[in-house]
Amino acid sequence: IYECYNDNNIITGNYDIDDFKENDIIQIRFGEDFNKKEYSKIVSLNSDEIEIEGLKNDIGKCFILNMNLQNKLLFN
Numbered sequence: 001i002y003e004c005y006n007d008n009n010i011i012t013g014n015y016d017i018d019d020f021k022e023n024d025i026i027q028i029r030f031g032e033d034f035n036k037k038e039y040s041k042i043v044s045l046n047s048d049e050i051e052i053e054g055l056k057n058d059i060g061k062c063f064i065l066n067m068n069l070q071n072k073l074l075f076n
Contacts, residue, residue: 001063001064001065002014002015002016002063002064002065003062003063004061004062004063004064005060005062006028006055006059006060007060009040009051009052009053009055010049010050010051010052011026011049011050011051011052011062011064012048012049012050013064015050017045017046017047019066019069020042020045020050020066021042021045021068022042022043022044022045023041023042024041024042024066024067024068025039025040025041025042025066025067025068026039026041026042026050026052026064026065026066026067027039027064027065027067028040028055028059028062028063028064029062029063029064030057030059030061030063034062034063036057038055038056038057038059039067040053041053050064
């Protein structure tokens, strides 16, 4: 879970870019207590920004979670 900022469907913040790929689905938590959520798909990314598909709400400060990473199991 990363604290980020959204500006015109561009997510910026202090996240590990290796946790994301194009076409991943992310959950975006926002609102007064970050209890509201919306989902979006990653369109493109680089080391500084993640571009996502259009959102229904005007979101500034938010927390993002990559839903594609939620079911990974690693075996040694």
